[in-house]
Amino acid sequence: MKTSLLLFVITALSTPAFSQSRLMTYGDALGAPSTLVLSNVAPNTKCMIIPSFLNSGSNALVNMSGDPNDSLLVGVDLAANGTRFTKISNAQGIASVTLSIPPSPSMLDRAVYWQGFEWPAGGSGTSMFNNFSNMRTMSLNTGDRWQAEQSNAPVSAALQAYIGYSSTGNGGVDRVFACGGGPAVLTDATIPFATNGNTWEYSLENGTHTLLPGTMNDSRAFHNVVQLQDGRFMVIGGNQGPYGSGSNYYTKILRTCEIYDPATGTWSYTANMAKHRAGANARLLPDGRVIVTGGSEGNASNNLGDIADLLGTSLKTSEIYDPVTDTWVYGPNMSEPKAGAMSVVLNDGRWMIAGGITYVTIFGLSIPDFSNNISIYNPSTNSFSNAGSMKEKRALGAMSVMGNGSVFIAGxxxxxxxxxxxLNDTEVYNPANNSTTRKANLSNTAAFPAVVTLQDGSVFIIGGATGTLDDPLPINKTWTYNPAANSLTAADDMPEAHAGGAAVTMEDGTVYLSGGETNNGAATSAARSYSPN
Structure with a gap:
């Protein structure tokens, strides 16, 4: 192993790690360790991983081997001076190196490009270098700090549907799929709500976004997306606009659904749901089917013009889709109607749905209200059951399963x-005994926040909006809840406000954030990455 005292001085140590099918790095903070994992290489083979400040490529290895296929994606500016790492892969075909990133402030936000490959002993010509990896982009940061991604999202959108997933099958989230969305204000009849049908993807490997080919047949926002077992993506319901004019703009609530095939870059309709639904909840079932429940069906014409069309029009029915037969059937009902509810899959596989906009019927009249009901769906029995209540009635909040299996609920x-x-209150739900416990309040009220669980089991609460539901005022505040210490602390402010955007904890431990409403009241395309302490 060779090192040099250049701008990027690195001390390398050997350590086991895991990954699949590519080069991934874990840790990007100045003065802290980082682990490089090169996987899917030949067992017990010498490998090399090289860093560079250049992503323009190099033919240095071609000049050594004579093989035109040995062109690098990264430069050799650092490797030529000795900053490169060799390692013999283990029996599982994994070469892992741990290094120390220098604590140099001048390196903050600088991109380092990495690539790995096999360099088998005795190889020559076309067998001298083999099995080149992807290029991995590491943007140097410090703990508890936001930084810009390598590119912004290709579309400015709030209320888009998104899902984090693994492109390698190892369970680590290294991609974010997003589609649709619209402006920030959903229920103002004086503002046209123009939805989009675009589809895009974020890649952790290089920190960039790609506008995918194909647009949805129906542009939509406030919809759901799930990834099917065959890797395709299904979108469900939502609302579409703009319709109307003057001070009478509205959107239409959809019952259409579509499937995106990444292999062909095309969208195709599925069978329609029986009900029109926006602001519903959906998940993939263990048997490959998809369940959707709740949502708002709008007014008698299935339109949504102002907040009155949202209140009192929620559903308690569920429907289940079978992708093999392309058919929907009704599932079990929840105990009450819910739209804009929060949902998570618990560690035992059950599905928790909490809160939402609901209503009760008195003398034939629908009286709207917010719900504190917690309903749990059991896939093994195909049934909903009441499972306690939150301390506060709420909708359009966020929640996430913590490392200890309890659920943190905020805003x-x-x-x-x-x-x-x-709202600014938080609480924790314990699925073992169906109880909730109040926790510390956020320093700001926050509707449409995001909540994700970090790799250490703590919770990160991101943004949201104060103001009113008709006139939300996004915030740039973030907080961390530590369940072991039962403490809520302020974290680094975002560079701009985000409410109703996409937020995902990625495989390398960073948090991805993009879109939503921002400071000027419009949707944003800004994409950020947060490195926890």
Whole structure:
């Protein structure tokens, strides 16, 4: 192993790690360790991993081997001076190196490009270098700090549907699939709500976004997306606009669904749901089918013009889709209607749905309200059951399963139905005994926040909006909840406000964030990465 005292001085240590099918790095903070994992290489073979400040490629290895296929994606500016790492792969075909990133402030936000390959002993000509990896982009950061991604999202959108997934099958989230969305304000009849049908993807490997080929047949926002077992993506319902004019703009709530095939870059309709649904909840079932429940069906014409069309029009029915037969059937009902509810899959595979906009019927009249009900769906029995209540009635909040299996719940909108406003309270739900416990309040109220669980089991709460549901005022605040210490602390402010965007914890431990409403009241395409402490 060779090192040099250049701008990027690195001390390398050997350590086991895991990954699949490519080069991945774990850790990007100045003055902290980082692990490089080169996988899917030949067992017990010498490998090399090289860093560079250049992503323009190099023919240095071609000049050594004479093989035109040995062109690098990265430069050899650092490797030529000795900053390169050799390692014999283990029996599983994994070569892992741990290094120390220098604590140099001048390196903050600098991109380092990495690539690995096999360099078998005795190889020559076309067998001198083999099995080149992807190029991995590491953007140097410090702990508890936001930084810009290598590119912004290709579309400015709020209320888009998104899902993090693994492109390698190893369970680590290294991609984010997103589609649709619209402006920030959903229920203002004086503002046209123009939805889009675009599809895009974020790649952790290089920190960039790609606008994917094909657009949805129906542009939509406030919809759901799930990844099917065969790797395709299914979108469900939502609302579409703009329709109307003047001070009477509205959107149409959809019952159409579509499937995106990444192999062909095309969208195709599925069978329609029985009900029109926007702001519903959906998940993939263990048997490959898809369940959707709740949502708003809008007014009698299935339109959504103002908040009155959202209140009192939620559903308690569920429907289940079979991709093999392209058919929908009704599933079990929840105990109450819900739209804009929060949902997570618990560690035991059950599906928790909490809160939402609901209503009760009195003398034939629908009286809208916010819900504190917790309903759990059991796939093995195909049934919903009540499982306790939250301390606060809320909708349009966020929640995430913590490392200990409990569920952290934050923010949302609630209060008196005649005086609707965002909330700042948090609570934790214990699925073992169906109980909730109040936790510390956020320093700001926040509807449409994001909540993700970090790799250490703590929770990260991101942005949201204060103001009102008709006139949200996005914030740039973030917080961390530590379940072991039962503490809520302020984290680094975002460079701009985000409410209703996409947020995912990635395989390398960073948090990806893009889109949503921002400071000027419009949707944003800004994409950021957060490195925890």
């Amino acid at each position: 949302g909108g609630g209060g008196d139905i005649l005086n609707i406003g965002p």
